[in-house]
Each structure stands twice: as C-alpha cells, then as structure tokens.
Amino acid sequence: MSDINVRAESVDVDQIMRQIRARIREKRGADYTEAELQQLATVKLEQFLDPKGLRSDLVQHFRRKVEESPAPPNYEFEADTVFETHRGPLRTIRNLFRPLLKLFVNIDRITTALHLQSRINSQAEHRLRQVEQREMLAYELLHNMTLEVTRLGIEVHNLRMRVESLSSRVDFDERRAKALEGVVQYRTPVVRQAPAAAGAGQPTLDGTASGEGADGDAGTGARRRRRRRRRRPGGTAADAQGQTWAERPGDSDEGGSDDGEAGGDERGADDTTDDRGPADQ
Amino acid sequence: MKIAIVVQRYGVDINGGAELHARYIAERLAKHATVEVLTTCARDYVTWRNELPPGEDTVNSVRVRRFPVAHPRSPDAFGRLSHLVFDTRHSVADELRWLDSEGPTSPDLVRYVRAQAGAFDFFVFFSYRYYHAWHGCRAVADKAILVPTAERDAALGVSIFGPVFRMARALMYNSPEERALIEHLSGRTGPGVVVGVGSAIPDHPQPSRFRRKFQARRPFAIYIGRIDENKGCPELFTYFTRYAAKRPHGLDLLLVGSNVIEIPAHPRIRHLGFLSDEDKFDALAAADVLIMPSQYESLSMVALEAWALGKPVLANGRCDVLKGQCLRSNAGLFYESFDEFDQALFHLEASGPIGAPLGRNGREFFRKHYSWPVIEQKYLDMFRRLAREPVPAVEPMPGFFARRARTLPPAADVVAAAPAGAVRS
Structure with missing residues (x-):
C-alpha cells in the first residue's frame, strides 16, 4: 500500500494530494465517487428510514378531507300539499273553493310534476351516496397500491445495494486472494525446505516485515506451534497456515469487516502500519 | 500624491474582509501619500443603517469622511430583485434597480467623489458589487482603481459590472483565479496586478x-x-x-x-x-x-x-x-x-x-508575496504606471429602450458557464 513520501526539502502539494487520493482508492476497494456515496447515503436516509415517505395515513387523510356531504334539500309533494295548512278554517275555505280553482288552473299537472321532482331528488341523493362510497373504496385501493409500490421500490433499492455490496466484496476478496496466493507461493518452500532461512523478514502487503519472520527465535517457536497443531487430532496443515495468517493484524481487521470500505478496515490499517501508528496513539 | 480610498464601511471595529483590507491598505499607503477615506455612516452590512455620524473623523491617523445612506436595505425587495436578476431573463434597468436595492445607496458620497475628482490623483474603490463602487467608478473613470474582492457568485454575472471592469484604470486582484474569472466575464485587457493584502503579524506570538x-x-x-x-x-x-x-x-x-x-x-x-x-x-x-x-x-x-x-x-x-x-x-x-x-x-x-x-x-x-513592502510597492508601481499611460474612453450606458429590453441571461447562468479551476502558477 502506498504511503506519503515526503522529502523535507522538496514538498509538492500536488504530488501529496495524488498520493492521498491513490491511497483512498486502494482502501475503499470499490471506487465510488463522492457523488455516488452521497446518493447512496441519501437513498438510505430518505427512503429506507423515513416513515413519512410511506404515507400510511393516506386513508385517514382522505377521510378527513372528504367528509360525507350533507343531504341536499328535498320536499314531499302530494295531491293535497298545495291546500294544506295548520289553520282549520282556512283549510275548510280552500277545500270549499278547490273546484273553482280547478276551473281556472290545471292543478293536477303541477302537483304531478312537483311530486315527480321530489322523487328524482331522492334518487339523485341515493346515487350521490353510492358514488361517495365507491370513491372511498377507490382511495383505499389507491392507498394499498401506493403502499405496495413503495414496498417494492424499497425492495428494489435494497437488492440493488446488496448487489453493489456483493460485487465490491467479490472485488475485495479477489484482490485479497491474489495477495494471499503471493504469500503462499513465497512461504511454502521456506517452511518445507529451508527452515533456517525463514528468519529473514518477509515483505507483506503493507510493505513491512512480517512479525513471524523478523526474529529467528520467534520463527522457530511458531514452527513448533504449527507442528504441535498438525499433531493435534482434527488440526490440519491448512488450519495451521490459516492461523498464522490470521495473526497478522492487518489481515484480521480486513477479514472481520463485511463492508470492505467501512471505518473498521481503515482504522485497523492506519493504526498498525500505514499511518504513522505511534503518532496516532 | 493624494489618494482616496472609497469603501462601503470603515472603522477599527469593522472586521468584514473587504473593509479590513481597505483599512490596512489605507494605513499603509498613508506612509507614501496623502490618504483620505470616503465611506458611509453604516456599520451593519445587512441593513446599511446610518449608525455613525456623517462628516470628518480620524481612524488610526487616517482622515475619514462619512456620508449618510439615503435608505436602508429592504431585504424583501433585495431578495425579489436578486431572484429576478440572478435566475431569470432581465434588463439593464432591472440590474440598476437591484444595485440600488443592494446599497449602500449614498448619492452624497458619489456626488462628493464627482465634485472632488480634481483634488485626488487616484480613487481606489473596494468591492465591485456595491453601489458606491459602480457609481463612483463611472463618475471618475479616468482615476478609478478597483479592488474587486470578487468571489465566484452570481453577482459577477450581472452585466452592468462588465463596463465598470473594463473602464477602470487598473484592477488590483486578490488572486490569479479572481483575475482569470473577471477577465473572462468582462473581456478586460487593461492594467491589473494580483496584489492581495498583508496582515499585522506579531513578531513573537506565544x-x-x-x-x-x-x-x-x-x-x-x-x-x-x-x-x-x-x-x-x-x-x-x-x-x-x-x-x-x-x-x-x-x-x-x-x-x-x-x-x-x-x-x-x-x-x-x-x-x-x-x-x-x-x-x-x-x-x-x-x-x-x-x-x-x-x-x-x-x-x-x-x-x-x-x-x-x-x-x-x-x-x-x-x-x-x-x-x-x-x-x-x-x-x-x-x-x-x-x-x-x-x-x-x-x-x-x-x-x-x-x-x-x-x-x-x-x-x-x-x-x-504578501509582506507589506511587497504590497505597498505593487500599489506604488501601479500609480506610477497609470500616471504615464493614456486614459481609456468611458463606455456609455445603453439607451432608454435598450435599457428596458429584457434580453439579458440570468446572471447565475453566466457565472456557471465561466471556466473554473485553480491557477497553478
């Protein structure tokens, strides 16, 4: 992994910034731009966690606004309605003169028309109620569809992010596998053929000497431990090898994180080899 | 040599970037020339309310003459006109109304500058975007030196500033980026130098x-x-x-x-x-x-x-x-x-x-680049150079109908289209 190389006499800000960016690209694994990261962050905050986006109160909201409309004014009209009155003498006089009135006006036609209108009004009100109920149902249906579409949208986003996460993890694993393959190719002959030569410091991914090989006594002790593990029932040579790799602090940090570019990785690397660990303590 | 420093606000307790810049320059140039500061009675850059008494004053041995602001800024009107000028097609008349609403509107200050044009060798105007700089530069274009203190914001795309940038005798820039932006937007080719400003650095901070x-x-x-x-x-x-x-x-x-x-x-x-x-x-x-x-x-x-x-x-x-x-x-x-x-x-x-x-x-x-002797020398060199060079012609304002034709593009779009990026050398 590249580090910031500075010679005190010739500092070049442009070069330092290039090194910093290269380092960030290496650490991130998947090379998201800042805009893409922002977009992902926005999606997560606004659509996954924000309950307001779901509008689950749509029906209540609708009901508040669309209250049942008041019944339109109507009347009842029968044959005697025009002659009705609560005053008894007046009713008598009207009945008395009804034949005379019929002589001048066709009162039956008027009565029929008004009666018919009253029935039409009743039917219209009934239909209005039916329409209102249907509208309520339509909104309920719309609400359910909105909910379902939102849920599907979230699921699509979720899946998209999982795909991105998996692809970045695959990239990371590929790189890690390649790096580990390099170590295996280098180490295997050393372990099997020349145990005494294993004391020389081995270059790691980070460019530092591996702790195991740096000290002759420590190297011998480690080999003893591996032999003991091989002799142990159930313990294999591969397990022992894996244990040795896992002892490297950088590797253990990387293996422990699922997200690849999350803070855990960077902190682990920074505090051990790359970022002037002692200064950060 | 007699120099007038014209700035929107002035005082020891006024710490705005351009105002402090103006004060430092006035105090430093006072060692080489007779310097008088022409400014307004305002202290608050949001309202431009008259808070200081009009007339003469002395600040750190520099003579200061203050003029009242005719009307304070109305935030509503300024916001509305800013939207009109920055975000929509507009006219020169709209831009002039925007400038008037931005303030600090001090016609007395501009009248004094025009009346005293013969009494000073040069007028150094600070902050291109304010009323005093635009009207002042037009009033004494043959003696106007502008310190734009421009940032990359929409105001720089307002078309009325183009002629002012072009007709000022010299521009004293703060950075090469500012120079590149102004020269691109205004088409200026006249004298200009990147100067900036120094600071009063203590010898032994503890x-x-x-x-x-x-x-x-x-x-x-x-x-x-x-x-x-x-x-x-x-x-x-x-x-x-x-x-x-x-x-x-x-x-x-x-x-x-x-x-x-x-x-x-x-x-x-x-x-x-x-x-x-x-x-x-x-x-x-x-x-x-x-x-x-x-x-x-x-x-x-x-x-x-x-x-x-x-x-x-x-x-x-x-x-x-x-x-x-x-x-x-x-x-x-x-x-x-x-x-x-x-x-x-x-x-x-x-x-x-x-x-x-x-x-x-x-x-x-x-x-x-920013120690005071270097900065003072750049100003003095510019004064000497301008004294030798011929005076360019003043650009006239558009006519009555042209001023009212709403054909100017949104100022924000003008600035957005200008090239960006750091100047490396």
Whole structure:
C-alpha cells in the first residue's frame, strides 16, 4: 500500500494530494465517487428510514378531507300539499273553493310534476351516496397500491445495494486472494525446505516485515506451534497456515469487516502500519 | 500624491474582509501619500443603517469622511430583485434597480467623489458589487482603481459590472483565479496586478500563553472566522465528527469567531468565541493546522496569517482560490470529500512528516508575496504606471429602450458557464 513520501526539502502539494487520493482508492476497494456515496447515503436516509415517505395515513387523510356531504334539500309533494295548512278554517275555505280553482288552473299537472321532482331528488341523493362510497373504496385501493409500490421500490433499492455490496466484496476478496496466493507461493518452500532461512523478514502487503519472520527465535517457536497443531487430532496443515495468517493484524481487521470500505478496515490499517501508528496513539 | 480610498464601511471595529483590507491598505499607503477615506455612516452590512455620524473623523491617523445612506436595505425587495436578476431573463434597468436595492445607496458620497475628482490623483474603490463602487467608478473613470474582492457568485454575472471592469484604470486582484474569472466575464485587457493584502503579524506570538490561558492541552486544528453556513462550517462539523470517531487520538478542533449557526456538542470541538488579536495569533501559533472550509473566498487573510506563522492550511478544494493558493505556495492541502479531509488532516498533524515543511513553505510564500513592502510597492508601481499611460474612453450606458429590453441571461447562468479551476502558477 502506498504511503506519503515526503522529502523535507522538496514538498509538492500536488504530488501529496495524488498520493492521498491513490491511497483512498486502494482502501475503499470499490471506487465510488463522492457523488455516488452521497446518493447512496441519501437513498438510505430518505427512503429506507423515513416513515413519512410511506404515507400510511393516506386513508385517514382522505377521510378527513372528504367528509360525507350533507343531504341536499328535498320536499314531499302530494295531491293535497298545495291546500294544506295548520289553520282549520282556512283549510275548510280552500277545500270549499278547490273546484273553482280547478276551473281556472290545471292543478293536477303541477302537483304531478312537483311530486315527480321530489322523487328524482331522492334518487339523485341515493346515487350521490353510492358514488361517495365507491370513491372511498377507490382511495383505499389507491392507498394499498401506493403502499405496495413503495414496498417494492424499497425492495428494489435494497437488492440493488446488496448487489453493489456483493460485487465490491467479490472485488475485495479477489484482490485479497491474489495477495494471499503471493504469500503462499513465497512461504511454502521456506517452511518445507529451508527452515533456517525463514528468519529473514518477509515483505507483506503493507510493505513491512512480517512479525513471524523478523526474529529467528520467534520463527522457530511458531514452527513448533504449527507442528504441535498438525499433531493435534482434527488440526490440519491448512488450519495451521490459516492461523498464522490470521495473526497478522492487518489481515484480521480486513477479514472481520463485511463492508470492505467501512471505518473498521481503515482504522485497523492506519493504526498498525500505514499511518504513522505511534503518532496516532 | 493624494489618494482616496472609497469603501462601503470603515472603522477599527469593522472586521468584514473587504473593509479590513481597505483599512490596512489605507494605513499603509498613508506612509507614501496623502490618504483620505470616503465611506458611509453604516456599520451593519445587512441593513446599511446610518449608525455613525456623517462628516470628518480620524481612524488610526487616517482622515475619514462619512456620508449618510439615503435608505436602508429592504431585504424583501433585495431578495425579489436578486431572484429576478440572478435566475431569470432581465434588463439593464432591472440590474440598476437591484444595485440600488443592494446599497449602500449614498448619492452624497458619489456626488462628493464627482465634485472632488480634481483634488485626488487616484480613487481606489473596494468591492465591485456595491453601489458606491459602480457609481463612483463611472463618475471618475479616468482615476478609478478597483479592488474587486470578487468571489465566484452570481453577482459577477450581472452585466452592468462588465463596463465598470473594463473602464477602470487598473484592477488590483486578490488572486490569479479572481483575475482569470473577471477577465473572462468582462473581456478586460487593461492594467491589473494580483496584489492581495498583508496582515499585522506579531513578531513573537506565544503559543504556551494560549495553552495556559485556554487550558488547551491536546494538539488541535483551528478554524478562525464567522461560524456560518456560508463559510462551510456545517460540512466541517460533519467531517470532523467522523474524523474524531475514526481517530480517537487525533487532533481536537478549536473554533474562534462568533457563531451564527449552532455548534454541535462534541467533547473534541471547542468554541472560544471572538478573541483579541493577541489571543488569535497565539492560538494560531499553538495550532497544528488551520482549517478553511469555505467554498467562497476571494482571498483568505487568515490563511495568509497562518502561513506567516509557519502553519500549514487544510482548505476546501471546491474553492478555486484556496486550492490555487495551496498549490502555488506548496503550503497546504485541500479536500473535496471526507476521505480526503481525514487523510489530509491526519498527515498535517505537527508530529507528522508534512506539517513542518509545508509550514516553512507557507512562511516563505507569505514573505515573498504578501509582506507589506511587497504590497505597498505593487500599489506604488501601479500609480506610477497609470500616471504615464493614456486614459481609456468611458463606455456609455445603453439607451432608454435598450435599457428596458429584457434580453439579458440570468446572471447565475453566466457565472456557471465561466471556466473554473485553480491557477497553478
């Protein structure tokens, strides 16, 4: 992994910034731009966690606004309605003169028309109620569809992010596998053929000497431990090898994180080899 | 030689960037010429309310003449006209109404400038975007020197400023980026020089005195300035909070200046409020690094002060001027994302390998370009040069109908179309 190389006499800000960016690209694994990261962050905050986006109160909201409309004014009209009155003498006089009135006006036609209108009004009100109920149902249906579409949208986003996460993890694993393959190719002959030569410091991914090989006594002790593990029932040579790799602090940090570019990785690397660990303590 | 410095506000207690710049220049030029400051009675740059008495005054041995502002700024009208001019097609008449609403509208000041044109050799106008600079430059174009203090904002795309940039005898820029932008937008080809401004740097600031006084035991990065959204402080808080979580043994953040926005409660962020110059320079000397999160700067005086004291700067890389200064000085890093902020801040710690050499470069950059003898000499050279050169013609204003034709593009679009980027040399 590249580090910031500075010679005190010739500092070049442009070069330092290039090194910093290269380092960030290496650490991130998947090379998201800042805009893409922002977009992902926005999606997560606004659509996954924000309950307001779901509008689950749509029906209540609708009901508040669309209250049942008041019944339109109507009347009842029968044959005697025009002659009705609560005053008894007046009713008598009207009945008395009804034949005379019929002589001048066709009162039956008027009565029929008004009666018919009253029935039409009743039917219209009934239909209005039916329409209102249907509208309520339509909104309920719309609400359910909105909910379902939102849920599907979230699921699509979720899946998209999982795909991105998996692809970045695959990239990371590929790189890690390649790096580990390099170590295996280098180490295997050393372990099997020349145990005494294993004391020389081995270059790691980070460019530092591996702790195991740096000290002759420590190297011998480690080999003893591996032999003991091989002799142990159930313990294999591969397990022992894996244990040795896992002892490297950088590797253990990387293996422990699922997200690849999350803070855990960077902190682990920074505090051990790359970022002037002692200064950060 | 008699020089008039014309600026929107003036006084020892007025700390706006352009106003402080004007005061420093007036006080320094006073050693070489007779200097008179012409300004308004306003103290508040939002309302331009008349607060200081009109007439003559003396500030740090410099003669000051104040003129009343005819009407304070109406925020509603100014906001409406700003929208009209910045975001829609508009006319020259709209732009003039916008300028009038922006203020500080002081016709008395402009009348005095016109009447006294013969009494001064040159008029140095500060801040191109205000009423006094536009009308003043037109009134005495043959003697006008403009210090634009321009940032990359929509006002620079307002068309009425083009002729003023072209007809001023000389432009004293703060940075090569400002020069490139103004020359691109206005088509100016006349005399101009990148000058900037120096600062009153104490000879022996005492970091230990600051640490004792303010109980600052841990290493820290410092921000100096108004704690405001426009200065990029919310982003700074977000980034620093993440940095602090990631690096528990990293730097603290000290904030110096009055706060307009709320400061997050965090054990590693400390707000010290407004400090005296002595405390400010002590704090700067005690800091590992100065952070400049602002995206809109025409010249960061505090960055220059940090460099003068041998401190590196971490600047917002989206600000062309700051980025350009970092590149040219080789004395600061810049960031455009959290990762860059984190890595750059980590490497700028005083115990790291970069901080000290960058600080040395900064000190050298300041000495070479922003020390007072250099700046004074640039002004004096320009005065001498202009005295020799012929006076260019004044561009007339458009006619009655042309002034009212709504054919001008939105100013924001004009600026957005202009090339951006730091100038490296």
